[in-house]
Amino acid sequence: MDNINYLIRKNILSLTPYSSARDEYKSNQGIFLDANENPYGNLNRYPDPYQWRLKQILSSQKKVGLENILIGNGSDEIIDLVQRVFCEPSADKIIICPPTYGMYKVYANINNLEIISIPLTEDFQLNTEAILMQKAKVLYLCSPNNPTGNALKNLEYIIEYFNGIVFLDEAYIDFSDQPSLVSKINQYPNLIVSQTFSKARGLAAVRVGIAYANEDIISVMNKVKPPYNVSQLNQEAAVKSMADEATFKSNVQLIKSERELLKESLLALEFVTKIYPSDANFLLVEMENATAIYNHLIEQQIITRNRSSVVQNTIRITIGTPRENQQLLYALQLITV
Ligand SMILES: Cc1ncc(COP(=O)(O)O)c(C=O)c1O
Incomplete structure (x- = not known):
């Protein structure tokens, strides 16, 4: 053409x-x-x-x-x-x-x-x-x-x-x-x-x-x-x-390494059934009772995106700062006990 x-x-x-x-x-x-x-x-x-x-x-x-x-x-x-x-x-x-x-x-x-x-x-x-x-x-x-x-x-x-x-x-x-x-x-x-x-x-x-x-x-x-x-x-x-290319590059690097860390920690949760491979600054996470877990996180004022209507039983989680990611994990770990 x-x-x-x-x-x-x-x-x-x-x-x-x-x-x-x-x-x-x-x-x-x-x-x-x-x-x-x-x-x-x-x-x-x-x-x-x-x-x-x-x-x-x-x-x-x-x-x-x-x-x-x-x-x-x-x-x-x-x-x-x-x-x-x-x-x-x-x-x-x-x-x-x-x-x-x-x-x-x-x-x-x-x-x-x-x-x-x-x-x-x-x-x-x-x-x-x-x-x-x-x-x-x-x-x-x-x-x-x-x-x-x-x-x-x-x-x-x-x-x-x-x-x-x-x-x-x-x-x-x-x-x-x-x-x-x-x-x-x-x-x-x-x-x-x-x-x-x-x-x-x-x-x-x-x-x-x-x-x-x-x-x-x-x-x-x-x-x-x-x-x-x-x-x-x-x-x-x-x-x-x-x-300021230096800050840009180091932030991207940090987000990418946090993505891998978060992925590992999420996979260790018993209700997480799958994490789709990500080339982006978020993870699509498949879990049992995704909507209930999404609502539970909202109650803890942790806001993710429920994507269950487009990919069954999934929430999309944006990679935050290391501290925000820790807080997310803490809230999720409490659900299992
Ligand atoms: C794939 C994709 N394209 C475009 C946009 C919108 O970007 P912008 O903020 O530049 O309008 C988004 C925002 O989430 C997005 O996910």
């Missing part, structure tokens, strides 16, 4: 985007009487609509061009943006592979798109053949997957043969030993990789997500995104976090 233009909605292809005051005059030198801002205060100016400082840092770190990056108000905004660019409401379809992150489906419902569900196999891998038999505009893949925690196999084969956009959600990639596919965005014209500052970077409150894709896709997404979609404060927080 060389040209993805035929996948884009016609009204979006021909759309004249809003041209903001900051688009028309790009320097930050001068007397600004162009955007109806208030001349007083220190957050009185609209932020950079293209978040260039942040993109420059990401571009040199990930070794991709500035034109290959779009910044979103969290990756949730990007998930939605992709549907609005490619999918005609009440006409087009998307594919999801449950159990997976819930927002692909929620946005598809909001955007009035038909959802084709191709469940993961028993070992939580993709049903490649069934996926490639379908016709849809966007295929959402999540690796490492939420809530199962595992990295998906066979991704490149699917990206190569799927006749539509592949949205690869790498929200948890920094906790994984699998390589990111960001480096492949110029090899596969239909690939969009999304990442986020909310997980390994520890900035969920900041709401910054990133889409990496070839220039054609990014430029059309830029036309559709709201002009000032990422606040000045949020851009600054993301930029600042990128200056």
Whole structure:
């Protein structure tokens, strides 16, 4: 697939985007009487609509061009943006592979798109053949997957043969030993990789997500995104976090080692029947009476996520600090006695 233009909605292809005051005059030198801002205060100016400082840092770190990056108000905004660019409401379809992150489906419902569900196999891998038999505009893949925690196999084969956009959600990639596919965005014209500052970077409150894709896709997404979609404060927080790679790496390492310790301790509990392999910062734990145990933890003010409705008898436990994990274990150990 060389040209993805035929996948884009016609009204979006021909759309004249809003041209903001900051688009028309790009320097930050001068007397600004162009955007109806208030001349007083220190957050009185609209932020950079293209978040260039942040993109420059990401571009040199990930070794991709500035034109290959779009910044979103969290990756949730990007998930939605992709549907609005490619999918005609009440006409087009998307594919999801449950159990997976819930927002692909929620946005598809909001955007009035038909959802084709191709469940993961028993070992939580993709049903490649069934996926490639379908016709849809966007295929959402999540690796490492939420809530199962595992990295998906066979991704490149699917990206190569799927006749539509592949949205690869790498929200948890920094906790994984699998390589990111960001480096492949110029090899596969239909690939969009999304990442986020909310997980390994520890900035969920900041709401910054990133889409990496070839220039054609990014430029059309830029036309559709709201002009000032990422606040000045949020851009600054993301930029600042990128200056401290040492803390980032040591926190990720700590979370990964805590994940292994917690896994061992949980397996020692008699009511824990299985822990699914995790490449993420959480564990999907199968246990007898999962809902009762989830409720018991809530009573102790330890909040996990009951996933029993999507994977029978499971709760999803985010890896906390060593002390938080100890408190969780203590509360669980009391249940057995
Ligand atoms: C797989 C996945 N993608 C995206 C998100 C949302 O990320 P953001 O905070 O960047 O909107 C989440 C949040 O839990 C997630 O699990």
